[in-house]
Amino acid sequence: MSIIVGYLPTPEGTAALEAAISEARKNAKLLVVINSSRGDAFVDKRYAVDEEISGIEERLTKEGIEHLVQQPVRGNDAANEVLQAAEQHRAELIVIGLRRRTPVGKLIMGSTAQHILLEADCPVLAVKAGQEP
Template sequence: MTIVVGYVPTPEGEAALTQAIAEARNASATLLVINSSKGDALVDNRYAQEDEMQGIEERLDSHGIEHVIKQPVRGHDAAAEVLDAAEEHNASLIVIGLRRRTPVGKLIMGSTSQRILLEADCPVLAVKAVTTG
């Protein structure tokens, strides 16, 4: 059994990773962490640096979670990478983080989260980051 998590180095990505770890532990599943970039910009803040990914690996090891970490840069958008990974590994669950959006932002179609929710062949668990204040 495999659980796929779409990870970005943001509070939403951290919330998704934390929930995915809990789900993998409960199901004794392998966790597949996907952090991708299209590779079309010199700087992509959503693509985690090596030290961040090393920290994730250490975190997963400390929890005893069997895992695979992939950081593809193939010109595909994040939704395609997560959906392709889920299909390739016959995922039982996809975990993604959601960010708060403005009312206008909610009208705009084509978000990564929306595409994963609509196109995934397995259940999708969408989580929000904890907000303070």
């Protein structure tokens, strides 16, 4: 059993990671960090650079948290990557970060968080940046 966190190098992604670390520490579960890209652009600001990923891995190792960090680039959207990881690792919890969006923005752009919330087979913890886990 595991905890899956959808990570982006943003304040929302950091908030999700912090909450997931807290949950993994409390429950001694495998923490699977998913940071994905569709691979459809030369530069994807949502895809963490090597230094960020190394920093996350070092921190988790230092804190004694069993972990796996994955950065898939398979043409899937982030929601599907998180949901696939949750199924593969038999997740007990998915943790995601939320950002504020206008109703029109949600209608036009869709919502990764909404997709995960509606499709997940396990509980989903949604956190906002600036809030304690």
